[in-house]
Amino acid sequence: MDKSVNNKAWFLVLPVLFLVAFSAVIPLMTVVNYSVQDTFGNNQFFWVGLEWFEEMLQSDRMWNALGRQAIFSAVILAIEVPLGILVALCMPKRGVWVSVCLVLMALPLLIPWNVVGTIWQIFGREDIGLLGYTLNMLGISYNYTQSSISAWITVVVMDVWHWTSLVALLAYAGLQSIPDAYYQAAKIDQANRWKVFRYIELPKMQGVLMIAILLRFMDSFMIYTEPFVVTGGGPGNATTFLSIDLVKMALGQFDLGPAAAFSLMYFLVVMLISWVFYTVMTNLDKRGGA
Amino acid sequence: MADMSVAAPRSRGLSLPRVNIRAVVMVLYLGFLLLPIYWLINMSLKTNSEILGTFSLWPQNLTFDNYRTILTDPAWYMGYVNSLIYVVMNTVISLTVALPAAYAFSRYRFMGDKHLFFWLLTNRMAPPAVFALPFFQLYSSIGLFDTHIAVALAHCLFNVPLAVWILEGFMRGVPKEIDETAYIDGYSFGRFFVKIFMPLIASGIGVAAFFNFMFSWVELLLSRTLTSVNAKPIAATMTRTVSASGLDWGVLAAAGVLTIVPGALVIWFVRNYIAKGFALGRV
Known part of the structure; x- marks a missing residue:
């Protein structure tokens, strides 16, 4: 238009x-303020310049958290996007089942995040949880409070459980917008299932999939509540993602300066990557004329 | 695509052998989604001694005591009331400011519009953890700490950009000729917007409201940081009561089940628009 x-x-x-x-610039400026000052309490601040940034850049703590975070986001994107597309392709075509599936699929999305954590905390426990109990019965050693591998699996599976429906719903919306004539044309050309997917469905889903990837990337990179409730960042620091580490530092230890410097760099990373996605997305938008 | 609902039935011949596979995938996926929720409901209907004592796939002695505890204790049920109050407040505020802005973005080009739009989105990208402490100080200093409006305003941080984004997507689908015709007919901007334009994008407004409701309802970090007693949300009530009373699993599970109910109710009303809404009106 x-x-x-x-x-x-x-x-x-x-x-x-x-x-x-009011709700973004003022708090952000507060953070900037903290990031360049130090305090001995009593509201006396003095200028330290970029010291906190240097300190954070040299500390292993931030890099480790960033590494864990990057792996986590990459893993869940790699699982959720294909799985979401698969589920969308398997949606019933019409009738009451469409509504039923949509509502059931959207259900995990509307559960408060700490309740999601609670659900999996209970579900995974080896004494009272179905998952933990069954796995241990089968002889698979699984304990998310002791073993970091179990903790990681729990957190990843929990995120897949929580958010795959978002990708599926988006992909489904994209599939819905494909005119029937396209499929008829494909049938006349005797295109096989894979070709229909590759040359009709996938290009048509491109736009919504970009939104899905953008949203999933942003939200997974900011994940806090769910792993915090389930593992509390542990065992050790195995599941201490960026937000968890940040809250530990800012509200737990009250290291305002380093935490603020950490915050700004964290925000910058999210913004940079999101900006790349966003640019690609708007270009697609223009080309597709959606 | 406005006509997706009237698409002609697709030939089944092509996909006949696949019908079963698709159903299997769907059932497996829904099973995966529902199993943990079932387990939560299952636990909420057991007594604590049964939860810890025996392992059973369904409650042996069905009890509703856990629910009774929550629904009769103000410390518990006020959590739900508080959550609902700030969620509704947030939805109203977000939509009120987002509607005109989305109209501006969808209809006009103006100085810095693209930058402004991206800047709005960056707020959706801001990790709440970054803002938790400054928010606490900001709202404490203006005397709004532990009020519903504080949480409602804080949630605007991510809900307003989202509402603008969704509404802009829906508004783009309305032909511009409608605006122009209305102005020629002598409508003022305000009257045109309320009488003609808003009914046209009613589904978009519904979807945006749903999303604001959803993200405000599920958020915990900010709402917990900004409240202590009077406006404490149910999610925070859960975490605190649990740690204080030495893990009362049954009540915890029952409280969890009750937090799922409002979402499930809301979702039923917008089920036909969910997919389009998640695509932010861009399909």
Whole structure:
């Protein structure tokens, strides 16, 4: 759609600007403030420049958390995107089952995040949880509070359980938008199932899949509540992701300076990667004319 | 695509052998989703001694005591009330400010519009953990700590950008000629917006409201940081009561089940729009 140039449109945006400025800019400036100052208490601050940033960049702690975080995000994207597409392709075509499937699939998305954690905490326990009990009965040693491999598996499976439906719903929305004529044409050309998927369904899903990847990347990179409830970042630091580490540092140890420097770099990383996704997405938008 | 609902039935001939596989995948996936939830419901209907004493796939002595505990104790049920209050407040605020902004983004080009739009989105990307402490200090200093409005405003951080994004997607689908015709007919902007435009994107508003409800309902970190007693959300009530009373599994499970109910109810009303909504109106 051709948009006309009209700078008066700014007036329509002003309320959002004020509100978001209040709830984003002021706190962000507070963080910036902390990141360049040190304190001995009593609200006396003095300027330390970029010392905290240097300290954080040299500390293993942040790099380790970042590494764990990157692996986690990569693993869940690698599982959730293909699985979500598969589920979307398997959705019933019409009738009451569509509604039933949609509602059941969306259910995990609407559970408060700490309840998600609680559900898996209970489900995975080897004494009272179905999963932990069954696995241990089968002779597979599984204990998410003791073994870091178990903890990782639990956290990943929990995230897959929680968020695959998001990808599936998005992919389903993309599939729905494909006109029937495309399939008929494919049938006339005697295209096989794989070709229908590769040349019709996948290109049509491209836009929504980008949204799915963007949302899943952002949210998995910010994950806090669920692993915190289940493992508390442990055993050891095995599942201490960036947010968990940050909250430990800021609210637990009250190391405001380093935590603030950490925050800003963390935010910057998320923003940079998201910006790449976003640029790709808007370009797709333009090309597809969606 | 507005006409997806009237797509003609697809020929079954092509996919006949696959029908079963698809059903199997779907059943397996839904089973995977529902099993942990079933386990939670199962536990909520047991007594604590049964939970810890015997391992059973369904409750041997069915009991509703856990639910009775929650529904009769104000410390518990006020958590639900608090959560609902700030969630509704947040949804109303977010939609009110997002509607005109989304209209501006969908209809006009103006100085810095693209930057502004991305800047809004960056707030959706901001890790709440980054903002937890500054929020606490900001709202304490203006005397809003432990009020519902504080949580509602804090959640605007990620809900307003999301609402703008979704609404903009839906508004793009409305032809611009409608606006122009209305202005020629002598409608003022305000009247046109409320009388003509909003009904046209009613489903978009519904979807945006649903998403704001959802993300405000599920968020814990900020709502826990910004409240202590009067506005404490149910999610925080759960974590605290649990640690204090030495893990009362039955009540914990029952409280968990009750937090799923509002979401399940809301989702039923928007089920036909969920898919499109998750695509942020961009399908």
